[in-house]
Amino acid sequence: MKNYAMKMCSVKRLERTELEMPVAAADQVVVKIEYCGICGSDMHFFQNGAIGTRKAPPDFILGHESAGTVIEVGKDVTTLKVGDRVALEPGVPCGKCQYCKSGKYNLCPDVHFLAAAKPPTNGALRNYFAYPAEWCFKLPDNVSTMEGTMLEPLSVGMHAAGRGGAELGKTALIIGVGTIGYMTMLACKAMGVSKIIVSDALENRLALALQHGADYAINVKNEDAVEKVMEYTDGEGCDIVFETAGSPVTLASTWKYVKTAGVIVNVGNASGEIPFVFGELARKEVDIRSVWRYRNIYPIAIEAVRTGKIDLKHIEPAMFPFEKSQEAFEYAFEHRSEVLKTIIQVTE
Incomplete structure (x- = not known):
């Protein structure tokens, strides 16, 4: 050999x-x-x-x-x-x-x-x-x-979902449906999140997400994301907002979509200085949580795939x-x- x-x-x-x-x-x-x-x-x-x-x-x-x-x-x-x-x-x-x-x-x-x-x-x-x-x-x-x-990118998505407190009854927005955003969506679905909204500029990604877990998809090229999120959440915003695109622009805008007492999860790890509107975040008492890789996830991810809770075959x-x-x-x-x-x- x-x-x-x-x-x-x-x-x-x-x-x-x-x-x-x-x-x-x-x-x-x-x-x-x-x-x-x-x-x-x-x-x-x-x-x-x-x-x-x-x-x-x-x-x-x-x-x-x-x-x-x-x-x-x-x-x-x-x-x-x-x-x-x-x-x-x-x-x-x-x-x-x-x-x-x-x-x-x-x-x-x-x-x-x-x-x-x-x-x-x-x-x-x-x-x-x-x-x-x-x-x-x-x-x-x-x-x-x-x-x-x-399983490696899935573990990132599962760790992100865990950091956000994904569970039954919650509403989540996932900004960017590349590999990590998609895996975060699958993890949120498996964890019982009741309403999943995804946003992206690429129609093919949005279509795939709608087939496999998302309830609503927003094409940011031709739709107002804030308007659509508020429409889908009865004007309240989302319990969890995941930024998975890694863009300083979208990360800075997360405060617009998050519900009072909600959570923003920085998954994409955008570089550089990000200007947050901290007054709005303070008024809503919003948590901002970051994600660095994952921990203690592989066995759980394997079990989720084995039992069909998460489907990677598609x-x-x-x-x-x-x-x-x-x-x-x-x-x-x-x-x-x-x-x-x-x-x-x-x-x-």
Whole structure:
């Protein structure tokens, strides 16, 4: 067997490079990576060589949405065996800091997150990968390995929904129905949110959302979003407003849609200074909550998919073979308004 990775040798350029075949340490398993999704952060590194001040190191390996099959097990591993299909949670925290010990390991300052530049941690766009067994989650028989790859963005959406207090009786607005917005919508539906409104400028995204969970869709190109939200909520606004587009403009406008005593959830993590109308927020006593990745979600996400509470099967990603990873990244950028997800089939 040979192990190859797609390394980002320069901005907008990937090259296939042979790596040593990994060997499992005592607490690791070796995973044959079968699928690797392209995330927005991967695209930022590919297009710009950086995300803000986080610069990609030389010969960086991208990819943190991955799943595959265990082919080797370390001597201390008892939870997995050869042949198990697993999804890899991409963040490996230190386990020792105050955040890890309190269960908020996503906030660990020393976390090694795949395809992240601080600290430089190479990703999963490779054939074989030795990875800590603790962060490999076994997939049930009725959950495909490709669905396992999509658990990563689903976990972001589920964490966002949890941060917003999504539950039966609540009304939610999701601003931006890209991958994360769509996953947030699926999570809100599974958690019982009674009325889900989505907004976007792309009709294809809105149509898909209406088919799979949204009650109302607002095309911001030709509709007044504030007017429509108030119409759909009897003039009260929404209990939860999720900003998932990552736009400073839409994040700054969230106060217009939120109900008194409601919650604004910043999922898209727009950069730069955001001007909020704090007088209006104070008058309504609104909470503003942020989202940083996720924590303790993978087992719950797997169970939700296994039981059919969340359906990922209807998502039809654009698929590319490993040797066409360059084309996959180019396609994901050029067709970002048309395709919800792009996935690379690394090995069969």
